[in-house]
């Protein structure tokens with residue numbers, strides 16, 4: 820499971836609320852002083868999949884390239900590739916980030932940098948399923964399936 824979203828869009832909260840019971844969390848945020856975080860991350864994913872666990876990759880994962888390595892590994896282990904895109908505006912993320920304290924708060928510039936890199940995930944990348952997630956009132960999350968392009972009625976294709 821690949822989480823995709825700006826800083827303070829709710830990924831880690833969603834993980835804690837809905838995925839922690841069934842999935843191992845892998846996140847570069849948990850790594851300190853690790854020179855090659857991507858390589859270390861791949862290693863942790865491999866270990867978990869090897870042991871038969873499901874994994875949630877809890878990073879911003881904004882670019883196709885951030886996701887393609889994860890998708891390749893998932894394929895090797897024949898794991899289902901599920902993407903959760905956390906929809907949120909930059910201003911909402913900036914505001915929620917301001918509310919956070921300590922290490923979880925990031926500089927505003929990090930959020931601006933991520934939005935620049937953000938490319939919406941697509942089935943072309945190899946996802947088996949994609950979902951939109953949006954924060955709802957009373958700290959809940961609204962989850963909608965992302966229709967595969969080929970099942971949208973009345974749409975032309977090229």
Ligand SMILES: Nc1ncnc2c1ncn2[C@@H]1O[C@H](COP(=O)(O)OP(=O)(O)OP(=O)(O)O)[C@@H](O)[C@H]1O
Pocket residue numbers: 824825826827828829830831832833848878879915916918919923925954955956957958959960
């Ligand atoms: N459903 C919700 N409604 C309103 N606020 C929420 C909701 N879920 C989480 N928050 C708040 O939003 C903030 C950001 O959430 P969270 O830390 O889960 O984001 P994140 O996407 O993991 O960010 P990062 O990429 O920086 O780790 C937190 O302060 C949290 O309390």
Ligand SMILES: [Mg+2]
Pocket residue numbers: 830831832848877
């Ligand atoms: Mg987080």
